[in-house]
Amino acid sequence: MDRGFVQFRMIFLTFSIALLCMATACEKSHEVRGSVVPSGISKNEESKGDKVPHKKKIKIGFSMDTLEEERWLKDRDLFKEAVENLGAEVEILAANGDDALQISQAETLISQGVDLLVVVPHNAEATAAIVNKAHLAGIKVISYDRLVKNADIDLYISFDNEKVGELQAEAITSLVPKGKYVYIGGAITDNNAILLKKGVFNVLQPYIDRGDITVVYDQWTQDWLPANAFTNMQAALKANKNQIDAVIAANDATAGAVIKALKAQGLDGKIPVAGQDAELAAAQRIVEGTQTMTVYKPIKVLADAAAKIAVKMAKGEEVPAGKRVNNGKIEVPSVLLMPTAVNQSNMDETIIRDGFHSREDVYRNVGK
Structure with a gap:
């Protein structure tokens, strides 16, 4: 075989192999670059278009x-x-x-x-x-x-409602350790009303057991409506010929209805009444002397x-x-x-100091 022809074939073969290697290297290089994920982006995010999801507002x-x-x-x-x-x-x-x-x-x-x-x-x-x-x-x-x-x-957040009831009963029993009590509850459909009542009777029960206190009327208030509380209090007064010594109401709205019923009998300010929620109307009644106390839950x-x-x-x-x-x-x-019991003596240091109600609004009807 001609020597020049052999050399030509050898050169051609070497050149062809070199071209093949270059092509293979290019393919591998392309594959590696395609798998690279920028720092901080997951493979899943990259597969969705190499975009980081926008954080939406909670x-x-x-x-x-x-x-x-x-x-x-x-x-x-x-x-x-x-x-x-x-x-x-x-x-x-x-x-x-x-x-x-x-x-x-x-x-x-x-x-x-x-x-x-x-x-x-x-x-x-x-x-x-x-x-x-x-x-x-x-x-x-x-x-x-x-x-x-x-x-x-998943989670429950509230004030300690059983403690609220205890604070109400403690305040009233300190003033009336013996006598006829009326309890005007909240809505039976509301678990808070049940807890409030439990707290009240935690305190009252020893007095009841000793015979010092008699609960002569005990009724729930449908839907927490003051009109229903007013009807309940009227019934309590009628059943006991107005001979009642103290009232504990499940909140300030029902306490307001209780006081309205007492006023109709000329008894407002003469019978201690407890409420809770620290409503403005209740704070005003406390400084006026027709409601004894409320429970402040900031x-x-x-x-x-x-x-x-x-x-x-x-x-x-x-x-x-x-x-x-x-x-x-x-x-x-x-x-x-934790809640706080509020009466005339600490009104300024609690409800007013916290800005829950202004002093001007609370004392509007008494000129202080």
């Missing part, structure tokens, strides 16, 4: 029983402000005592894609349906101020704490809860805040 749903009482208007405004100060937003709906409407409104909030739902239940049992629907949508639920019964509620403290917890939980962060409260189904992780 949205809290607030399902409220009612806005027909002064205190709940305060809760609404303070909670909204606190949530927004934390960089989140809140959607608020109130059912005004309608169970079916509250469930429907909660469903609306769930369908809007809220990150967490906060519920003030009207009916402690009925609102279990709200918790179940929220959980099916992957949304956690906080029970605010009132406990939802028989549901896997709503701003509750609203601020609930807002912080709600936003944290919505972000998936853990929230410590030092107590457990049984709701008939589970031991609910709970945050319970």
